[in-house]
Amino acid sequence: MAGDRDLHFEVVFDLARKKRTQVSELNEYILSAVEAEIIEAYEGGRTNSSESFIVHMEKPENILTSQIVDGRVFFEENPAHKWSAFPMAMDEMGNVWSLPIAHTLIWGMTGSGKSSPLQSAIIQAIPYVEAGEALLFGSDLKETELLPWDYSTLFEDIAFTADDSMELISMLYEKLLERNKMKRAWLNFGGDGQKADLQRRLPATKQTPMMIFVIDELLSLLLELFQRGAEGKAAMATLAKIMALGRAVGFYVIAATQNVKQEFLGAMRDNFVNVVVLRNAATPNMNDMMLGEGSIERGFDPRKIEESTEANNYKTSGIGYVKGETGDPNLVRFAYSDDDYVSSFVLAHPDEQKMATLQSGQLEQMLAAEVNEGDDINEKLDQLSPIERNDFLEALEVFNLSDREDDGNFTLEELNNQ
Template identity: 30%
Template sequence: MFKKLPGDEAQNLVSTTPDTAVVFRPAVVRTPAFVTLVILTWRLVAGLVRLIWRHPIASAVVAIPGAVCWLYGWRWGLGLTAGTVAALVAWCFLHRPSFLRIVGWRLLAWWRFVWIYRRHWQPVMIVSGLGRHLRGRDYLPHLVTVTCTSWADVVTVKMLHGQAVKDWSDRIEHLAHGFGARSCRVSIARAGRLQLVFPRRDPLAVPLPAVPVPDEVSVGPVRVGIREDGSPWLLKMHGTHVLIAGATGAGKGSVLWSAIRGLLPAVRAGLVEVWALDPKRMELSFGRELFGTRYAATPAECAELLEAAVEVMQERADRFAGLRRDHVPTVEDPFVLVVVDEVAFLTAYQSDKGLKLRISAALATLTTQGRAVGVGVMAALQDPRKEVMNVRNLFPDKIALRLDESEQVDMVLGDGARNRGALADHISPIPEQGAGVGYVRLEASPDPIRVRAAYVSDTDIRAMAAEVAA
């Protein structure tokens, strides 16, 4: 009646219903004790070698005093430990950066690897759904390494076979709270491996003063602030278009004026022209002397200025056709940067339909054809919806400052940006804490970068305008 299966045969089955589920016990193969001991010994040796290889300094701190105690007695071991601690403390006070780079961050990484991540790895993976518990066995992603910097822990993880990056990016809140961090960011290290960034503190909590005007004349990337890792935030202006989105008081003016400030030497040299569209008449009006006659405030003036920029672009395209593919700024053909403070007022909230169509057509033409001939657009807006700014995808580089809704983050930075850690809707509305803080997504990289723009005061703007006017 029953087909014989591997393992124990079904015996003494009594059933009165034909659909009763029958459970068969699998075959049990008893492993000899010698094989079990060999396997456990091999795992122990491999674990020790892996620990020493990944954490050589932390292992030496424990192994060397222990060996001295074993060979020469506890007094020699205690003396060696006390002398080493005194030398490390003196090193830390005399030259802290080198101490942290060589010893400090490695010790901290080993401690957090053991006490924070390894200790909580299994429950966090199972509860968050990134691990699987099947037939009494846990299948967990592999915790590879932990690296500490001055502000964050960088955790390298080997994913389970069949997992996707989206499985992790959808659970960043689970990971952050599971390991006691404020947030978590996910990026791809290489095929099958991820890097999880858990910040320990916020290096962008303090406002930044205006960046000094550079001495060298350049239209290359200009410094507008700092990145979360402490390195300068360099924003490319020539050869791209930049879109800045943020709620009221998010610090859009800080990005605009910091970019103009970085181009100031090139403006004085005649290699850059800044054309300003200021429909609010509040932000860019402080530096009207910087723009000269290329300043527009009313919608009609803005339309005319944009169409003039299109004429410059088309004239250059006719001259450059067949001769060059990239623009090199010169006094005869300077780089033209068109700055629009509140572009939504011109493209969506303009009551004159004729002006709205002219402005939208000019912006679309500039953003699709202007890069190659040295005409760039930097636009700022509050509402990033498609019906407000229908050409937002034509801006290669995008900046998301504080936003009101989580959906707006993906509207600005692209699909999945918020799941990878761009929490622009969580930025503090307090000006001292959140003004100028945002996330940048560059054309060359899909991973968002957290940054803060320097604050350019009214006094700084007037001094810049007076210098150019003089």
């Protein structure tokens, strides 16, 4: 635990066949017995057989809002020692939180700090790119978060238009099918003293590097594809196939999107193993859909995160809840990588041809410029006619894992036979 352990410490009670509510009532007794300032339930220490409390002998400082997590320091102290987990944030107890590598959705309103988790994932992937064990691809229709990386050799390709994104999605799917065939050839059922290897999940190696597809403003991309008719809808279906098959063969989508209505993200939620929910103004149902049923009632409420502004020194930027395959949400603050730090990676791996087109200092000016958020995605959605709106919702159903076999869309068996 961070801080002075004599002043801030954890107390754990064995439930001993008692109801959790009975043990929870002990907090007032503990408060008076040790003359503590504050006592609070600690979700992170709770197990099926125990209840955990944090006791504060004096009013604690909120370590998440007390200072920005400096990316330069954080990533030097917490490199990604294994390809399957990227350290990216600090939790309320001062512990490092790592992103399990899988499809990840980053969701929050403008100004909530979506760039921090997005850039953190890229930076932690760089050593694997340098070693030939990862390949980065991107789509950024607003030309903001990924634009500086286009001037480096770290990304294989970044699409800045819907047409280029369609080509990139098609190319990635072809590579996925090739790798799926390779995976079948590597199956080993053991016997004769050999250990079986059923290729359930391919490791990141030079032969099978991680294929990480970073998408900024996912829903904006999908709307642009939808508005391109049959060709665009085909690209949406192909992206859904990549997400359905990708994890087993080392293909991962890390996508960010603005605060949007539940009806548009609902069909896609099950595709993402990890969700990062930053400050938003959505309904409790929307937040529960992202973080798990009843999360708001249990206190995991991103709507209560204070607005981050220049006036308060951006004290809550990059703070949000993270949720993986299991367990309760966890409140963390993502490391912030400033313009100089991002530039250092670009300048260390320059695309000489593209760099030659820049005037002196133009890269720094590009990074320092105010981010152009562009049109709000909700405004674009509101401009759709009722028929277009329904058609778009139907197009998004291609991502709905739960309905896939019933509604006539592709099944995993059909995908594997392609």
